[in-house]
Structures are given as structure tokens and as C-alpha cells.
């Protein structure tokens with residue numbers, strides 16, 4: 001029998017992932033002393049490319065998947081820089097440009113320990129990714145052909161609903177922020193997996209942020225979600241996979257540079273590994289290892305191998321009877 005997942009050379013074909021969402025410029029201001037809210041803090045500002053879908057796309061690609069990114073950009077230098085970086089990483093560039101508009105930016109304040117103090121998302125341009133714009137024939141074909149589609153909640157609600165109604169083979173979503181996760185409620189039953197932080201999912205499900213695991217797991221299931229990964233910074237993640245619920249500790253990170261992009265990296269790597277037929281928990285453990293590299297050394301061509309070793313040495317999960 002011919003295995004269609006094999007290429008001419010006998011190697012497995014990498015999973016193909018279509019990502020839809022944000023790709024833009026991040027400005028990250030890191031305080032060099034403990035952050036004093038309401039005051040001026042000494043520090044340094046770094047600029048790098050980011051956006052939830054962009055971060056996930058690069059991570060996916062570095063971990064062996066084929067990635068195509070659909071986003072919105074203006075006619076400016078940021079758009080060119082994003083394009084150059086997608087080329088460099090061999091991510092297929094499916095962005096739609098509005099030449100008379102500005103590309104999006106994200107400005108974050110980070111404290112001396114690498115944690116996020118807060119951020120401002122200037123991202124009006126993503127509202128242009130309407131259902132009509134996303135109905136172009138070649139895009140519909142890409143959605144139908146992809147092994148998985150990963151969206152972020154920067155897309156307007158109507159676009160998210162339309163994508164979900166197209167029934168991609170597997171549909172993952174990245175919550176992005178407490179402000180944007182509120183765009184997801186109507187598509188929850190159509191998601192194969194949701195990646196969210198604890199505060200984001202509590203907002204989505206109208207729960208108190210210190211809700212216990214039993215109530216959280218029940219609410220996730222009652223909300224119609226089949227699978228969810230709930231992150232909580234350095235603390236263990238909650239994994240719900242149909243009727244299995246568990247907690248998995250992430251790797252310890254001694255020196256965090258900044259945590260911006262950790263969740264998207266976890267989402268991209270875990271989604272790609274799952275599409276590559278790994279058991280879901282193994283895919284999550286690999287994603288956690290990738291996130292730990294992203295926030296310490298950064299990701300590069302050697303990260304997939306390094307992450308596999310880190311994932312293998314993680315403590316076993318703790319299964320919850322809920």
C-alpha cells in the first residue's frame with residue numbers, strides 16, 4: 001500500500017499549516033530595574049517582528065512544518081521587514097496589503113525579570129480581513145488543502161466565524177489577549193484546540209481568575225471545546241483533551257530575557273507536532289520546551305533538537321479525575 005504521507009524520497013511529508021492573523025512590529029521596552037508603575041524606569045527598547053500568527057509560523061517552520069501566513073499589512077517599512085523575514089524563514093507569504101495604510105504595531109513594557117507589565121496593540125488594519133476579503137478563491141483552496149489551520153483572535157469575529165464554517169481539517173486558535181478572546185465564543189465547538197492563558201480563558205468563560213481546576217475543566221467542556229491548553233507563565237499548564245484532563249509542568253527557565261511570544265511559540269510547535277501525528281500530550285510537551293527556549297536563548301535552527309531533549313526530561317503529567 002502506498003503511504004501518501006511519504007515523499008518521493010521516502011521521507012514523511014511535513015504537515016502543512018495555514019496561519020491567519022497578526023504579523024507586525026513589536027517594540028519591547030525592558031526596564032533594567034524593578035518596574036515602578038506610574039514612574040519613569042531606566043531600560044532599553046528592542047524592536048523585532050512579532051504578532052501571534054507570525055510568532056507561531058516561525059516556530060512551526062523551525063520545527064519542521066510547512067507554513068503559509070495570511071495577514072494584513074500597510075505600504076510601509078514594517079510590511080517590507082515582515083516580508084523579508086518570512087522569506088528568510090521560508091514561510092509562504094500570503095499577506096494582503098493596503099498600500100495607503102499603516103501596518104500594525106505592538107508596544108510592550110517588560111519588567112527586569114522579563115515579565116510583561118502591559119502592552120498596547122495598534123492593530124486596526126486586521127479589521128480589514130473581512131469574510132469578503134478572505135473569500136478569495138486561492139485562499140479557500142489553501143484552507144481546504146491544509147492539514148491544519150491556525151488562527152489568532154486578531155481577526156475580526158465575522159472572519160473567524162467564516163473560517164470555522166469552512167471546516168478545515170483541524171482548526172486551532174490562539175487567544176491573543178483577554179480583550180480579543182471575547183471574539184471566540186461562537187466558534188468554540190468548531191475548534192480542534194484552543195491555546196489560551198489562564199486569565200484569557202477565565203475572561204472567555206466568565207470565571208474568576210483563581211477558579212479551581214475542576215470548575216475550569218467543566219466550563220471548558222460545557223463551552224463546547226474539545227481541546228484546550230491553558231498556560232500560566234512559569235506554572236504548570238492545564239491540558240484538556242476530550243475526557244482527559246491533566247497538568248504538565250513546563251521546563252524551568254533560569255534567566256528569562258522577555259516572555260513576549262512564549263504562548264504563540266508553544267501554540268505553533270504543539271499544533272505542528274500534533275498534525276504530525278504525535279500524541280497530543282507529547283506535542284504539548286514539545287511546545288513547552290520550545291517556549292522555554294524562545295524566552296531564554298531565542299529560537300534558531302538547532303532548537304528542534306534541543307527542545308526534543310528538554311521535552312523528554314520533563315516530569316510526567318499529573319492526571320486529574322474530572
Ligand SMILES: Nc1ncnc2c1ncn2[C@@H]1O[C@H](COP(=O)(O)OP(=O)(O)O)[C@@H](O)[C@H]1O
Nearest residue numbers: 197231232233234250253259261262263288291
Ligand atoms: N517566567 C517563565 N518561566 C518559565 N516559563 C515561562 C515563563 N513565562 C512563560 N513561560 C512558558 O511559556 C508558556 C506560555 O506563557 P504564558 O505567559 O502563560 O503565555 P503568553 O505568552 O501567551 O502570555 C508557559 O506555559 C511556560 O511554558
Ligand SMILES: O=c1[nH]cc([C@@H]2O[C@H](COP(=O)(O)O)[C@@H](O)[C@H]2O)c(=O)[nH]1
Nearest residue numbers: 022050051052106121260261262263264
Ligand atoms: O492584540 C494583540 N496583542 C499582542 C499580539 C502579539 O502577541 C505576541 C506576544 O504574545 P504571547 O506572549 O502571548 O505569545 C507579540 O508578538 C504581539 O505582537 C497580537 O498579535 N495581538
